[in-house]
Structures are given as C-alpha cells and as structure tokens.
Amino acid sequence: QKEVEQNSGPLSVPEGAIASLNCTYSDRGSQSFFWYRQYSGKSPELIMFIYSNGDKEDGRFTAQLNKASQYVSLLIRDSQPSDSATYLCAALNRDDKIIFGKGTRLHILP
Amino acid sequence: EPEVTQTPSHQVTQMGQEVILRCVPISNHLYFYWYRQILGQKVEFLVSFYNNEISEKSEIFDDQFSVERPDGSNFTLKIRSTKLEDSAMYFCASSDGTSDEAFFGQGTRLTVV
Numbered sequence: 001q002k003e004v005e006q007n008s009g010p011l012s013v014p015e016g017a018i019a020s021l022n023c024t025y026s027d028r029g030s031q032s033f034f035w036y037r038q039y040s041g042k043s044p045e046l047i048m049f050i051y052s053n054g055d056k057e058d059g060r061f062t063a064q065l066n067k068a069s070q071y072v073s074l075l076i077r078d079s080q081p082s083d084s085a086t087y088l089c090a091a092l093n094r095d096d097k098i099i100f101g102k103g104t105r106l107h108i109l110p
Numbered sequence: 111e112p113e114v115t116q117t118p119s120h121q122v123t124q125m126g127q128e129v130i131l132r133c134v135p136i137s138n139h140l141y142f143y144w145y146r147q148i149l150g151q152k153v154e155f156l157v158s159f160y161n162n163e164i165s166e167k168s169e170i171f172d173d174q175f176s177v178e179r180p181d182g183s184n185f186t187l188k189i190r191s192t193k194l195e196d197s198a199m200y201f202c203a204s205s206d207g208t209s210d211e212a213f214f215g216q217g218t219r220l221t222v223v
Contacts, residue, residue, distance in 0.1 A: 032210040043201050043214040044153060051210070088153060092210050097166055098143070100153040 004091050006101035014109050019076040021104050023089030026070070030091040033065060035074045038086045038103065047087075048074065079108045112136045114215035116202050122221045123192055131187045131218045133202030142185045143203040143212060144177065146170070153201070159185065160207075192222045 003026045013019040025033070032051040036044035048063040050056045050072070056063045062075040072091075076083055086103040093099055115134045123129050135142050144156040157167040159177055176188045185204075189196055199219050203212040 034211070036214075043199075043217045046211055046213060049209070049211055090153075095166055096158065097155045097168070098210075098212060099155065100145075102152040 004099050004101035006104045009105040010107050012107045013079050019079045021074040021087050023072045025091045027093045029094030032092040033072045034090040036088040081108050084108045116215035116218050120219045128190050133185045135204030139204035140207045141205045144187045145201045146198040148198045194222050197222045
C-alpha cells in the first residue's frame with residue numbers, strides 16, 4: 001500500500017511565527033508533491049506543488065522536497081489566523097494517482 | 111478565475127437508490143478525477159478519466175460506480191444502489207495535463223439514509 005503519512009496534529013503556532021508541516025511518502029516512484037489547504041467542510045485548495053529536490057517559495061509559503069529521505073515539508077512564514085486549517089500533503093505516484101495524507105490540523109493562536 | 115463546479119452541493123438519497131453527481135471541469139482541462147472524503151477521514155482517490163475512458167481506478171471504484179462524459183462539458187459520477195457507507199463528500203478535480211496540478215470543485219455532500 002503506497003502511503004502518504006502526516007502527523008494529524010493539532011499543531012498550534014503563535015500568530016506571526018513560522019508553521020512547519022511535515023510529510024513522508026512511501027512510493028519512491030512518486031514524482032510530484034502537493035500541499036492542499038482544506039477548511040472544515042470545504043474542498044481542498046492547492047497551495048503549492050513541487051517536483052524537484054530543494055526549496056520552492058511562493059509568498060509566505062515554502063515547500064521543501066528531499067527525495068532521498070522521501071520527505072516533503074511546508075513552511076508558512078508570518079502565520080495568520082486565516083491560515084488555521086487542515087493541510088493535506090499529496091503525492092502523484094507512478095500509477096498517476098494523487099494519494100493524500102490524512103492531513104495536519106494547524107491552529108494559529110492570535 | 112476558471113473553476114471546477116459541482117452540482118448539487120448536497121444530495122440526500124435513500125439506501126438502494128441511484129445518484130448522479132455532476133461536475134463541470136475547467137474548460138481546457140483534459141484529465142478528470144473523482145475523489146471522496148468520508149467525514150473525518152482522508153481524501154481518497156476513486157477514478158481518473160482521460161480521452162473518454164477511465165485511465166486509473168481504485169479498489170473503492172467497483173461495479174457500483176461509473177463515470178461518463180456525456181457531452182463536451184460535463185463529467186458525471188453515477189452510484190448505483192447506494193449504501194449507507196457511501197455517505198461522504200465527493201470531489202471532482204481536473205488538470206490540464208501540462209502540469210500535475212489538480213484543481214478541485216467545492217464538492218457534493220452525499221447523505222444516504
């Protein structure tokens with residue numbers, strides 16, 4: 001079973017601090033990785049995708065990929081209360097299926 | 111901004127009935143997907159569709175399920191003889207094929223009673 005693993009949280013971070021979300025995946029054939037944000041009762045919203053080792057920055061968000069360690073992370077700088085949500089890590093595996101982790105609940109403390 | 115739209119937003123059906131969930135993908139997209147999310151659980155892949163045929167499906171997507179692209183814009187998921195455990199949010203997604211990004215619709219909440 002090809003899995004994507006995340007700590008379910010909740011992860012509590014003070015407003016203005018950096019939130020760090022982590023994810024590991026089991027399928028070494030996975031090529032692309034995604035971070036989605038999901039508010040309660042809403043659909044997943046794509047924040048970032050990454051397919052090369054290293055860092056990719058977009059505004060307050062930085063995705064990091066380490067294929068050797070099969071590890072993906074998302075950093076959120078200057079955390080805002082509106083960032084409070086569940087963050088889903090997903091991997092596009094060799095079967096062209098996007099497999100989701102269970103998500104990490106992030107709570108930004110005002 | 112283009113978006114994936116799904117109808118209805120909420121569907122209540124009796125056990126054993128058939129339901130059709132509808133999706134209008136982003137107009138220039140070529141790949142279409144259905145996912146489901148049972149309350150409190152993770153998003154699960156059901157099926158992908160390309161060039162008018164199923165390209166991949168999960169073990170969840172058994173004979174009870176079918177997909178169709180009846181015209182140039184709609185993409186439907188049919189669930190025959192619904193069961194209580196089919197109650198979930200069903201998400202449609204699409205991608206353009208030039209990148210792997212998949213964009214999700216707002217979902218249809220299916221409640222089987």
